[in-house]
Amino acid sequence: MNTSSVLPPLYSYDHNLDSDPEKIGRLRDSSDAADNVEELRRRFDEDGYLYMKGYLNREQVLGARASIVKRLAEAGILDDKEDPMDAICVPDSGYVFKPELADGNEEVHDLLYSGRLTEFYRKFFGESIRHYDFTWLRAIGPGKGTNPHCDLPYMGRGTHKHMTCWMPYGDISFELGGLMILEGSHKRMDLLENYVYRDVDAYCENKPNQKKAADEGGWTFTGTLSHNPPVVRNKFGGRWLTTEFEAGDFLTFGMFTVHASLDNHTENRLRISSDSRYQRASEPIDDRWIGEKPPGHSKAGKRGRVC
Numbered sequence: 001m002n003t004s005s006v007l008p009p010l011y012s013y014d015h016n017l018d019s020d021p022e023k024i025g026r027l028r029d030s031s032d033a034a035d036n037v038e039e040l041r042r043r044f045d046e047d048g049y050l051y052m053k054g055y056l057n058r059e060q061v062l063g064a065r066a067s068i069v070k071r072l073a074e075a076g077i078l079d080d081k082e083d084p085m086d087a088i089c090v091p092d093s094g095y096v097f098k099p100e101l102a103d104g105n106e107e108v109h110d111l112l113y114s115g116r117l118t119e120f121y122r123k124f125f126g127e128s129i130r131h132y133d134f135t136w137l138r139a140i141g142p143g144k145g146t147n148p149h150c151d152l153p154y155m156g157r158g159t160h161k162h163m164t165c166w167m168p169y170g171d172i173s174f175e176l177g178g179l180m181i182l183e184g185s186h187k188r189m190d191l192l193e194n195y196v197y198r199d200v201d202a203y204c205e206n207k208p209n210q211k212k213a214a215d216e217g218g219w220t221f222t223g224t225l226s227h228n229p230p231v232v233r234n235k236f237g238g239r240w241l242t243t244e245f246e247a248g249d250f251l252t253f254g255m256f257t258v259h260a261s262l263d264n265h266t267e268n269r270l271r272i273s274s275d276s277r278y279q280r281a282s283e284p285i286d287d288r289w290i291g292e293k294p295p296g297h298s299k300a301g302k303r304g305r306v307c
């Protein structure tokens with residue numbers, strides 16, 4: 001693992017990130033404050049995220065990885081000559097977004113929705129919690145990662161105080177490309193307010209193009225903030241913060257925090273991660289993401305209005 005304060009050249013969405021230490025840095029590890037909820041809340045308010053290094057049981061996370069790679073192998077995405085745990089993919093696998101890898105997956109569900117992780121959120125929120133029933137499971141092949149965005153446009157119909165948990169299922173080097181957070185972005189409402197409250201599934205039913213897109217389960221607004229991480233950084237002014245993740249870490253952040261991911265610069269390895277959501281049980285929840293078969297961004301999740 002690279003622990004040097006000088007980061008190697010890093011890329012996101014095909015852009016080389018400026019190596020100036022005022023523009024890029026490492027995530028702050030908050031595992032030292034794991035037992036001090038007041039301090040965690042203070043850091044979350046200040047930073048817009050908490051990076052909890054080694055908070056979870058590494059063996060349990062690797063067990064969940066085993067269950068995911070088994071399914072990826074069955075789907076023909078892995079090179080069957082290699083050890084599935086290495087997640088070596090067949091050529092041109094691309095960005096595999098496969099929430100169904102989490103469906104009925106006991107190992108993933110136990111990790112995300114019971115035990116140490118849910119206890120973390122219960123303490124953090126200071127009351128009973130609930131989580132979305134939908135789990136975003138990603139296996140990202142060589143190529144571009146995720147472009148800069150906030151999560152609220154995808155899940156803002158209930159509370160706005162819920163939190164995302166980004167979970168690496170294995171060690172994620174800079175080359176394999178993990179998540180990055182734009183420092184201080186959650187405080188830049190001057191730059192976010194015209195973007196962050198838009199709902200990707202809302203549409204104008206009196207505009208034929210928008211109605212057609214909605215009827216087909218498509219979007220007129222994709223929720224992307226930008227396709228250019230360096231430009232977003234220059235506009236917001238903070239640093240892009242990332243690290244080399246290990247199985248057992250998790251990164252949690254709020255709905256207003258701009259984030260993106262590094263590109264996968266390996267020759268043939270998948271970066272496997274999930275994102276899941278947690279909130280106070282007493283607060284309203286976005287009904288696109290709950291139930292046995294959550295409607296999500298499908299036609300059933302669209303909301304039309306005359307505009």
Ligand SMILES: O=C(O)CCC(=O)C(=O)O
Pocket residue numbers: 138145146151164165166179259260261273274275
């Ligand atoms: O894993 C990624 O590349 C993107 C994850 C993400 O956008 C999220 O956790 O909200």
